[in-house]
Amino acid sequence: MFWRSLCVLCLCVCCFANIFIGDTLVRIEHNGEVAQLVGLVEENGAIVDEVTRDYLECYVGDTIFDSLENLNISYSILPSDNDLIQEYKNKAAISPKDEQCCSDASWSHYHDYDALTDLLHELQSQYPELCQLESVGQSVLGRELWMVKISDNVATLEEGEPQFQYIGNMHGNEVVGRELLLRYIYYLLSGYESGDQNIIDLVDTTQIYILPSMNPDGYELNQRGNGNNVDLNRDFPDRQDGMNHYPQPETSALMACSLSNHFILSANLHGGSVVVNYPYDDNSHHVPGLYSACPDDALFRDISLAYSRTNGPMYNSDEFPQGITNGADWYTLQGGMQDWNYAKTYSNFHVTIELSYDKWPNPDTLSQYWEDNRESFSNYLRKVHQGVRGSVSDSDGNKVSAVISIEGINHDVLTSPLDGWYYRPLAPGAYTVICTSPNYPDVVLRESVTIAEYLPTIHHFVFQ
Numbered sequence: 001m002f003w004r005s006l007c008v009l010c011l012c013v014c015c016f017a018n019i020f021i022g023d024t025l026v027r028i029e030h031n032g033e034v035a036q037l038v039g040l041v042e043e044n045g046a047i048v049d050e051v052t053r054d055y056l057e058c059y060v061g062d063t064i065f066d067s068l069e070n071l072n073i074s075y076s077i078l079p080s081d082n083d084l085i086q087e088y089k090n091k092a093a094i095s096p097k098d099e100q101c102c103s104d105a106s107w108s109h110y111h112d113y114d115a116l117t118d119l120l121h122e123l124q125s126q127y128p129e130l131c132q133l134e135s136v137g138q139s140v141l142g143r144e145l146w147m148v149k150i151s152d153n154v155a156t157l158e159e160g161e162p163q164f165q166y167i168g169n170m171h172g173n174e175v176v177g178r179e180l181l182l183r184y185i186y187y188l189l190s191g192y193e194s195g196d197q198n199i200i201d202l203v204d205t206t207q208i209y210i211l212p213s214m215n216p217d218g219y220e221l222n223q224r225g226n227g228n229n230v231d232l233n234r235d236f237p238d239r240q241d242g243m244n245h246y247p248q249p250e251t252s253a254l255m256a257c258s259l260s261n262h263f264i265l266s267a268n269l270h271g272g273s274v275v276v277n278y279p280y281d282d283n284s285h286h287v288p289g290l291y292s293a294c295p296d297d298a299l300f301r302d303i304s305l306a307y308s309r310t311n312g313p314m315y316n317s318d319e320f321p322q323g324i325t326n327g328a329d330w331y332t333l334q335g336g337m338q339d340w341n342y343a344k345t346y347s348n349f350h351v352t353i354e355l356s357y358d359k360w361p362n363p364d365t366l367s368q369y370w371e372d373n374r375e376s377f378s379n380y381l382r383k384v385h386q387g388v389r390g391s392v393s394d395s396d397g398n399k400v401s402a403v404i405s406i407e408g409i410n411h412d413v414l415t416s417p418l419d420g421w422y423y424r425p426l427a428p429g430a431y432t433v434i435c436t437s438p439n440y441p442d443v444v445l446r447e448s449v450t451i452a453e454y455l456p457t458i459h460h461f462v463f464q
Contacts, residue, residue: 018245019234019335021047021225022061026075029055035289038331040071047231049224050272051288051331052319059224085173085222085360096122102186107370108363110175111182113143113216119182120146120212127189130154130203136211137253140227143216145253150188150208158207159419160391164384165209165266165348166377167254170232170337172218172225176356176369177269181212183370184377198378206384209263214250222360226250233270234335239343240282241334258341262416263348264423265303265384268337270352271359274313275320276304277352279343281327281336292328294342295411296349302427304351307380311372327352346414349425353380387425388433388449390460400437400463407432426451435461 022045030037034056038048044067046058057078060068068075093115094106101122111119124133132154135144151158166184168177188208191199202208213219217227225231226248235251237243247255278300283292294300301324308314308323315323320330327338341350356369392402392415399420405412406424408431415422424433428451435445440463449457 018228018230018248019047020061021223021229021231022059022064024060024062025049025057025078026060027055027057027078028073028075034331035287037073038288039286040073041068044068044071047234048331048333056331081360082222088360088363091363093119102190104367107179107183108366110179110363113213113220116178116182116212116216117144117146120148120185123148123185123189127193130189130192131185136257138249139215139217140249141217141220143220145211145214145216145250147209147211147257148185150185150203150210151206152192152204157418160389160421161205161207161419162264162384162389162423163207163209163261164381165211165258165261165263166381167211167214167266167268167337169213169215169219170268171270171359172215172221172223174224174269174271174359175219176271176359176361176366177353178212178219179363179366180355180370180373180377181210181269184374185210185212187374202378202381206381208381209261211254211257214254214268233337234333236335236337236340237344238282238334239280239339240284254337255340258345258348262418262423263341263345265381265425266341266348266350267307267353267380268350270354271356273319273354274311274317274323274357275330275354276307276314276324277327277330277338277354278304278324279327279339279350281339281352282332282334283328286332286334288328288331290328291326293326295409296342296425297326298427298429299349299425300351303349303380303383303386303425306383307351307353307376310375310379313372314376342411346412347416347423382454383425385456386428386454387423387451388431388457388459389421389423390458391421392435392437392461392463393420394463400439402435402437402461405434405436407434428453433459437463439463 044064046060048058050057093109093111094101096119124131132149136147137145168181192203215226230248279294280292283290304324317323338350338352341348392400402415403412404422430450433447445461447459
């Protein structure tokens, strides 16, 4: 565990500037020259929020308008929807003590921070053997970052059982994921208790972690950024350029959470489009529209399709074939969560899932979003089991720290410091697994494995 704590410390030792978000959302039409346009607006301080085949939208500050005009870039200022959002918020959530709580009708409401907190505590109280609630840190304004763990033996760490994580509401004004994750928590807990075998199989074999709101301050303030108005999805150490500023409290908390656990598969949920976005989010030229394949490109396409395939609006997208996209092929960003998780944690394969074109839709539509995404949530979660895993030990049965490599794929994973197992997600196919350890510098262990969809292949390595 020491090296992971040291990683967090080392990421926080230098400080320059955070990426602050302008207050105005503008739309800029384009004629296909999107790469050059994105570069120009980002060089002038804009944060790109959405790129389509016809336009891009970006957040800008007051100082950028002269620059846009000097560059002959035409734009339109999009109207604020704060009054409408407040109207939606005023349709208060049903109290968790009410007998109608968690009924179908109760999910057509937004949960503010207090309602979210009350609901999570109530679910922990109702399902104490399955549900454990903890705070992984605090926001800028002192709100808890609540994370729920769901497992059949929730108070213990089960050897050989992979850890999975969903994260919602990273951007405060993208709220569909926050609400759907609250409902998914209840869906898993109530389904397990009622005997749904598919849910029982998931919960009995997986340690599931769900953090509904990474940015509770942004939610309460109706804004994308956190309490300091910093974009949290530009705040992680960049895989190419590293860290040049102190991360925000929410970012530090999520990095510490990742490094103190051993998540194998995860996703963060956004709004503004409908697509699964997979690594890399950037390329060496920082130019959008250039596919930037990571070493596990085949795996990421496979797990992204597992989500999109059962989401009709996503899979049938006119914009993204089969509802998936490489991040940099869409538009580039630096300091994002998904690239950091894949490149820096040595275990966590992470995607970004965009759930809705409307970031803060009428709450009456939340039930349809739930129907669109419910099966996809579980299909993606099941992918945590697809790959090879096992223990690494010496001939006396003592756990051995090791590096796991896959022949032909330049991305290693480490054994978990929590249970001594390795977990290596892989797309279906045949592979050669290589196991090495600093404790046995002259020994290389190899094993040929075949991976089937959704199923684990178990192989234990023993150093003699």
